[in-house]
Amino acid sequence: MRIAHDPIVLVIVAGLFTSACDTVSHVPWPPKGAGGMAERRPSEDPRIDALQRRLMVLTERNARTYAAADYADAEMMLITLRRLSEGGLPEDAEIQMARLKRKLDQIEHALARPKGERAP
Amino acid sequence: MQRPCAPFAGSGALALAWVCAALIALALGLCGPARAQSAGTGEEVRLRIGDVLAIALPGEPALNKDLNVDRRGRVALPEVGAVDVAGRTLAEASTLIRNALARAYRDLDRLAVTLKDRRLYITVLGYVDKPGEVDLPGDSNVQQAIGAAGGLLQGAQLDRLQVRRGTRTTVFNYKRYLDTGDTSLLPQLQPLDIIFVPASPATGNVQINFDSRTLTEQGDAAESPSAVKVFGEVSRAGSFAYKEGLSVVDMIMRAGGVTRFSSIDQVRVIDGGEPKIFNLRKYLDTGDAKLMPPLKPGATIFIPKQEDEIRRSVRTVYVIGEVARPGSLEAPPDARLVEILANAGGPTRFADTTRVKILKADGSVQQFNLFAYTEGDKKPLPEILPGDAVFVPEKIEASDRPSWLKIPPSRAVEVIGAVQRTGRYEWSDEMTLLDLLGEAGGPTQNGDIAHLQILKARQGGKAISFDLGAFITTGGKISDLPKIEAGDVIRVPSLPDSPVDNKAKWVQLAKEDAIYVMGQVGAPGRYAFNKSMTFMDILTAANGPTSNADLRNVRVSHRNQPGSKVTKVNLAQYFATGDEKLLPRVRTGDVIFVPDRTNKEWFDDPAESTVRVLGAVGKPGRYRFAANMTLLDLLAEAGGPTTDAYQQRIVVVNLGCCREQARVFDLVEFARTGDISVLPVVGPGDTVYVPSSAQSEWKIFVDAMRNILPVISLILAMGG
Numbered sequence: 052m053r054i055a056h057d058p059i060v061l062v063i064v065a066g067l068f069t070s071a072c073d074t075v076s077h078v079p080w081p082p083k084g085a086g087g088m089a090e091r092r093p094s095e096d097p098r099i100d101a102l103q104r105r106l107m108v109l110t111e112r113n114a115r116t117y118a119a120a121d122y123a124d125a126e127m128m129l130i131t132l133r134r135l136s137e138g139g140l141p142e143d144a145e146i147q148m149a150r151l152k153r154k155l156d157q158i159e160h161a162l163a164r165p166k167g168e169r170a171p
Numbered sequence: 172m173q174r175p176c177a178p179f180a181g182s183g184a185l186a187l188a189w190v191c192a193a194l195i196a197l198a199l200g201l202c203g204p205a206r207a208q209s210a211g212t213g214e215e216v217r218l219r220i221g222d223v224l225a226i227a228l229p230g231e232p233a234l235n236k237d238l239n240v241d242r243r244g245r246v247a248l249p250e251v252g253a254v255d256v257a258g259r260t261l262a263e264a265s266t267l268i269r270n271a272l273a274r275a276y277r278d279l280d281r282l283a284v285t286l287k288d289r290r291l292y293i294t295v296l297g298y299v300d301k302p303g304e305v306d307l308p309g310d311s312n313v314q315q316a317i318g319a320a321g322g323l324l325q326g327a328q329l330d331r332l333q334v335r336r337g338t339r340t341t342v343f344n345y346k347r348y349l350d351t352g353d354t355s356l357l358p359q360l361q362p363l364d365i366i367f368v369p370a371s372p373a374t375g376n377v378q379i380n381f382d383s384r385t386l387t388e389q390g391d392a393a394e395s396p397s398a399v400k401v402f403g404e405v406s407r408a409g410s411f412a413y414k415e416g417l418s419v420v421d422m423i424m425r426a427g428g429v430t431r432f433s434s435i436d437q438v439r440v441i442d443g444g445e446p447k448i449f450n451l452r453k454y455l456d457t458g459d460a461k462l463m464p465p466l467k468p469g470a471t472i473f474i475p476k477q478e479d480e481i482r483r484s485v486r487t488v489y490v491i492g493e494v495a496r497p498g499s500l501e502a503p504p505d506a507r508l509v510e511i512l513a514n515a516g517g518p519t520r521f522a523d524t525t526r527v528k529i530l531k532a533d534g535s536v537q538q539f540n541l542f543a544y545t546e547g548d549k550k551p552l553p554e555i556l557p558g559d560a561v562f563v564p565e566k567i568e569a570s571d572r573p574s575w576l577k578i579p580p581s582r583a584v585e586v587i588g589a590v591q592r593t594g595r596y597e598w599s600d601e602m603t604l605l606d607l608l609g610e611a612g613g614p615t616q617n618g619d620i621a622h623l624q625i626l627k628a629r630q631g632g633k634a635i636s637f638d639l640g641a642f643i644t645t646g647g648k649i650s651d652l653p654k655i656e657a658g659d660v661i662r663v664p665s666l667p668d669s670p671v672d673n674k675a676k677w678v679q680l681a682k683e684d685a686i687y688v689m690g691q692v693g694a695p696g697r698y699a700f701n702k703s704m705t706f707m708d709i710l711t712a713a714n715g716p717t718s719n720a721d722l723r724n725v726r727v728s729h730r731n732q733p734g735s736k737v738t739k740v741n742l743a744q745y746f747a748t749g750d751e752k753l754l755p756r757v758r759t760g761d762v763i764f765v766p767d768r769t770n771k772e773w774f775d776d777p778a779e780s781t782v783r784v785l786g787a788v789g790k791p792g793r794y795r796f797a798a799n800m801t802l803l804d805l806l807a808e809a810g811g812p813t814t815d816a817y818q819q820r821i822v823v824v825n826l827g828c829c830r831e832q833a834r835v836f837d838l839v840e841f842a843r844t845g846d847i848s849v850l851p852v853v854g855p856g857d858t859v860y861v862p863s864s865a866q867s868e869w870k871i872f873v874d875a876m877r878n879i880l881p882v883i884s885l886i887l888a889m890g891g
Binding site (some may be wrong): 080081082084085086087088089091092104118119120121122123126127130131133135137138139140142143146 | 238544575744745747748749750752753798799801802803822823825827829830831833834835836837847848850851852853854884
């Protein structure tokens with residue numbers, strides 16, 4: 052059987068092509084996302100690691116007790132920072148990083164310091 | 172016309188002169204006494220200042236005139252000048268005048284000099300109406316001189332008038348002359364005398380118009396050592412001139428009589444340093460003149476007050492208790508109770524007139540309801556006999572509540588409002604506000620001591636507020652307490668009992684003392700608030716947030732300050748962290764609003780703080796997003812994907828600051844692998860879209876095939 056001359060085959064092939072054309076005519080799906088729970092994984096940005104360490108130091112200085120609200124805010128800001136950083140939004144991550152630094156400074160300022168030590 | 176006889180000459184003329192002289196001497200010897208008698212004295216009078224001489228020379232008009240003896244004792248003669256005649260007899264004066272005139276006139280044999288009139292030039296000074304010199308007839312006396320000077324003024328001291336003559340002063344009692352008419356009591360006036368009328372010492376040192384009543388009330392004796400002093404309970408105490416024959420009663424009458432407070436049983440008469448008791452009452456009852464001591468010059472009479480002694484007589488009735496003037500009264504035997512009370516000044520406002528008691532002399536006691544009598548009670552008035560006592564008791568007062576009448580308004584402070592015992596309290600300046608509140612039992616439980624109100628009656632009703640709560644809490648000096656004065660009103664306002672139950676009481680609270688709580692709280696309303704309270708205090712007073720309260724979006728609107736300011740309060744974070752910094756500082760006038768979490772409007776949450784979840788989910792909509800939430804949380808909150816959701820292609824559109832991007836999440840694959848790295852980032856402002864399965868590639872292909880299959884079948888049928 053010569054397929055090329057069989058009208059039935061031609062019709063089927065034409066229908067497949069037609070459906071294929073219909074399928075491929077729509078906009079493709081965007082790429083897969085990331086960063087949704089980035090705080091659960093190790094950071095890849097050393098600057099973020101530094102801020103996290105600084106927050107840990109404040110934790111040891113009882114920031115969770117004596118600057119509770121600011122500490123909670125800082126934790127949330129760090130989570131957001133991590134997610135933005137890994138979620139493909141670097142500009143937003145930079146802004147968030149600046150905010151977090153300022154928040155950590157506030158916590159530093161609020162915490163009691165040993166005598167002779169000056170506020171940062 | 173005759174000429175002056177200067178050119179006399181020759182012996183014939185000399186003989187004629189001798190004849191003339193003899194005739195003149197004869198004439199003088201015959202006529203002198205007759206002329207002296209014409210002066211009225213019958214004696215040889217001597218001329219004095221003020222006399223008027225008449226000279227007459229027939230045929231010579233210039234010498235037919237009256238000549239006044241002037242103040243220097245001289246008469247002025249025409250052509251020849253003055254001749255001093257004062258102190259000379261009329262004959263001597265005639266000779267002097269003739270001799271003087273002889274220097275210019277001739278033929279003076281018929282010259283006649285007579286005493287025509289006598290005048291008195293007197294000066295009247297002192298307390299007279301028109302002080303000055305007066306011209307009086309020659310025989311005038313002091314009274315005429317005073318009359319010519321306009322008369323005496325009120326206040327003149329009549330018993331000390333003076334006549335001054337040269338350097339000599341004669342004091343005489345003009346009043347005695349007025350009393351007796353004895354002219355010998357008056358000094359004889361001479362020309363140029365000065366009469367001085369002194370003022371009474373009673374007139375004082377200030378010139379005013381005295382009336383006779385004022386002067387006589389002070390007595391008429393001035394500083395006379397013989398004056399009788401009358402004082403004590405007399406109408407017009409004073410010093411009165413002593414007169415022979417006056418008695419003690421006369422002197423008391425001159426002093427206006429005794430007052431009703433006098434004790435006439437014990438009149439004291441001090442005479443010569445020896446006091447004597449004069450029982451005037453007994454004298455009046457008996458008329459026995461022996462009871463009255465004699466009155467001597469300089470005596471002192473004292474009428475004591477009746478309170479100074481215990482009175483007891485056959486007519487005495489005693490009135491005691493709450494009457495205006497308690498004491499003893501002299502009452503007739505048939506006196507009635509009302510008369511007795513009226514004489515005692517009547518019951519005071521503290522008197523209990525329903526229980527007037529009559530203590531009879533025999534020891535029995537009668538009670539009488541005077542109030543009922545005034546209301547028409549037919550019970551007759553009790554008869555009061557001498558020796559009885561009328562006792563008007565005070566109003567009955569409860570042990571814990573004295574009659575308010577007992578404290579006059581000038582000594583009372585009123586305490587009203589939320590205190591244990593409101594009322595009027597007697598005030599003393601050594602008391603403080605705390606003493607007064609303690610006296611009133613202190614504030615009640617709902618007393619708002621933070622807003623004590625004091626109405627200052629003596630400062631025009633000025634109202635001041637005082638925070639007693641802060642004073643007690645923080646401490647302070649007692650002197651810092653508001654100064655309370657008698658007449659003030661202190662009010663302790665009440666805190667609203669329950670704004671929910673009785674909103675009408677809200678108005679009791681001044682707006683500057685209130686704070687407002689609205690929305691999802693147990694008891695929204697208007698609450699009393701002060702500086703010592705906090706946000707949580709007022710939230711708790713409103714029974715706290717309800718279960719629907721949106722704790723993350725509590726708003727506080729700050730009023731009473733320039734501009735507008737709203738503070739957002741995340742109570743959820745506060746409850747999570749306990750950080751007091753999250754709580755705002757609220758003041759009176761602020762409004763606290765707790766929104767409803769379940770029934771919020773779109774504008775309650777701005778788009779920048781929410782994530783839109785669209786497509787094939789149970790509850791598409793806007794959802795508030797917290798930083799620690801993930802896409803999974805959002806999908807769960809939105810009810811999860813529906814059965815026709817295309818779970819392999821859940822799209823997240825990120826709205827970043829500087830770029831936008833879309834990412835796909837395969838929920839099915841995530842469920843199979845658990846790989847969290849594929850979870851896309853989501854943030855506030857982003858959009859999550861869950862497509863339906865109709866949008867899958869396979870579904871699209873199948874649908875397309877389904878569409879072309881009928882066409883293929885038709886072609887095959889036609890070709891077959």
